[in-house]
Amino acid sequence: MRFGRMLSRFLLFSFALFPVYGGEPLMRVGVGKVNITPSGSIWMAGYASRDKPSEGILLDLYVKALVFENSDGSRSALLTSDVLGLPANVSHRIAENVQAEFGIPRESLMLTSSHTHSGPVLFNNLRDMYDLxxxxxxxxxEYTEAFPDKALEAIRLAVANLEPCALEWGIGNAGFGKNRRKYTLEGVTNDFNPIGPVDHDVPMLKVSRADGSVKAVAFGYACHNTTLAIFLLNGDYAGFAQSHVEEKVPGAVALFAxxxxGDINPLPRGTIEQAKEYGRRLGEAVLTVLGNEMDEVSGPLRTAYREIPLALSEPPTRETLEQQAKGPNGVVKRRAERLLKQLDEKGMLDTTYPFPIQVWKFSDTLLVTALGGESVVDYSLRLKYDFGREKQWVVSYANDVCGYIPSLRVLREGGYEGEGSQVYYGHHGPWAPTIEQDILAAVHEMVGK
Ligand SMILES: [Zn+2]
Structure with missing residues (x-):
């Protein structure tokens, strides 16, 4: 047993009497877990090609909460969920209720999703994709209206078991996430690009009780949960990874964000065996880090949240929309009809979208940066370059999954993440070329404070 490990064991035993860790008062941490598997058949999220609702359950879906309490009593909650993405309407409802019931302000509530493509549709997420x-x-x-209560219940459970805990941070590695923007003479297509950027880090936060037992493990990975396109509800590789960790670490709740x-897929893909195997590999990456010495994380946790007006490109004319509304493509037609209605009611189309950015700092020991939307991997690499990799957890699909978030490179290259996906999210066209600089400027300002 190495000295650092012996020291942390000593501290773990001693803080039951003296709740201090590394000179800072220990944070109190609680964890909650609520099953959100729909009781019957329901339309599944993520693929426009699905032509029927779900036909059973392969793996249960959950919403989970980790609540952190500073020594002054102020609380923050990280919520993870086995769904494709939380749209703004759902996030706002949860935030209002969490503020009312627990006094947790918006900046201290981080709402994340796993982006499983084998979960139920939440109303207004990918709003024009489905013809239901x-x-x-x-x-x-009905499912969407019941969802905020489930999220609240997870936080309620977590608050009920708040106790002094040690927090530790580490980074593992898993290699199955592959860049999916293949360069061809016809442009970018959705296929394996062996020379495209990836981020194989497995960021993870370990929460230990006073007796040294593991209470929770929160971890992440930058890769679409799109191994499967079946009609059985499940959390894809992230679902299997969470259950793998919970099986191997009894008494612990595993949370995935x-x-x-945005531009990474688990490849090859398509079979239940592959989803289980990727889950096992991600879970093992987490267990490997758990078995090694990790870095101490200490409070207080300070939080910031902002919605910046992210600019869209020039809106289409009424004539263009009227033409689209008569066209054969159902998705384009539904979007055009909705935008024409907006034009009638408001006299103009939106030129910006309120894009959420969140920054959490556990004193100077860990920085968590969380972007909304389906951010492409360039943001992860850039934020790690700007703020260091060793003590930063970069999260996306947070607070409002409102569209793909391309870097300037990906926007210019086009393809699905650069442009083609905008129609499914109801946007009238691509983002403006200022997207990357606007997001990074806001993150820098928030981290700097
Ligand atoms: Zn996606």
């Missing part, structure tokens, strides 16, 4: 029959739309509405994997 009234009965299916009603089920989605997506990184900047």
């Amino acid at each position: 029959a009234p009965e299916e739309a009603r089920k989605i509405q 997506m990184g900047c994997g």
